Amino acid sequence: MKLRRLRENNEIPTSSMSDIAFLLIVFFMLTAVFTSTQGLRFKYPEDDPTNTNIQPEEAVHIRIDGEGQFVVDKVAMTLEELGGYIKSKMDQNPEKPVIIQTMPQVPYFAMIDVFDLLKQLDVQNVSIPTKTEIERWKQFGVF
Amino acid sequence: MQLRSKTKVQKTVIPTASMSDIAFLLIIFFMLTTSFSPERTSVQLPESIIRAEVTDQASIIAISEDGTIMFTSGEEPAYELAGPGELGQLTEEIIGLVAEKEFVIKADRNVPYQMVDSVLDALRSNGARNIGLLTRPEPKNAATVQ
Numbered sequence: 001m002k003l004r005r006l007r008e009n010n011e012i013p014t015s016s017m018s019d020i021a022f023l024l025i026v027f028f029m030l031t032a033v034f035t036s037t038q039g040l041r042f043k044y045p046e047d048d049p050t051n052t053n054i055q056p057e058e059a060v061h062i063r064i065d066g067e068g069q070f071v072v073d074k075v076a077m078t079l080e081e082l083g084g085y086i087k088s089k090m091d092q093n094p095e096k097p098v099i100i101q102t103m104p105q106v107p108y109f110a111m112i113d114v115f116d117l118l119k120q121l122d123v124q125n126v127s128i129p130t131k132t133e134i135e136r137w138k139q140f141g142v143f
Numbered sequence: 144m145q146l147r148s149k150t151k152v153q154k155t156v157i158p159t160a161s162m163s164d165i166a167f168l169l170i171i172f173f174m175l176t177t178s179f180s181p182e183r184t185s186v187q188l189p190e191s192i193i194r195a196e197v198t199d200q201a202s203i204i205a206i207s208e209d210g211t212i213m214f215t216s217g218e219e220p221a222y223e224l225a226g227p228g229e230l231g232q233l234t235e236e237i238i239g240l241v242a243e244k245e246f247v248i249k250a251d252r253n254v255p256y257q258m259v260d261s262v263l264d265a266l267r268s269n270g271a272r273n274i275g276l277l278t279r280p281e282p283k284n285a286a287t288v289q
Contacts, residue, residue: 017162017163017166020163020164021162021166025166025169035180036277036278036279037199038195038197039197039247040193040276040278041195041245041273041274042196042274043272043274044271046272079155096286103256104257105255107252107255107256108250108251108252108253108256108258109252109253111256112191115191115276116191119191119193119215120192128263131260
């Protein structure tokens, strides 16, 4: 009798492993949530309620009344005019402070647009007073 | 006459054994380099051209369009706040620990400014000094004023 031993194929089938792995990669790539980590930064000076040394005539005062409605130093302007005006002021004095006052009902992005524009024009001293500060400044007749 | 050629037809095999190694290495690489943000409220951020990196260790205050305020000091998952008053108290505690802590405001582009203002007010009056306003990149075709 002739006994023929069947040769067993003793390999582990790993060809689909890479398919599985790439599927996992694609799945994680598609489900990844991209979060923004960048934005506009600013720094508040030390809060000092007793400081009354405010010189309003020195600063450029921007009031945002609505989307695209700006009152700059008591003159109504568009965003383009505002850019030109700030640029000419910066050419004279790069240290000139700029105050951004936003009316309560104005959408947030209108204020970001102005802030972004000032950053583009390299304005060093941007001041964003909060309502408490504005109230305080009003007592000294700034606004 | 010999019809069959002597050379045997070779079986062509592409070596794919290391493919899965490569793929798993890629998975591990992406897993390790992914940073998880503790604040995951989805808001429509305002656009800006100038954008600076806002530090990783910052506290995040998210203001959604409907006016809910979410807060995280950067370590724990974000939770909802009752109002800006509560934020003031939290700010004071955080500033007591880390004086130069950065606070990042992640507000929806359409929220009325008074919401942002009251948050800024709460931060400012409790000693926060470093503020970041989260934005997203301006669309490429947008006209820039320069």
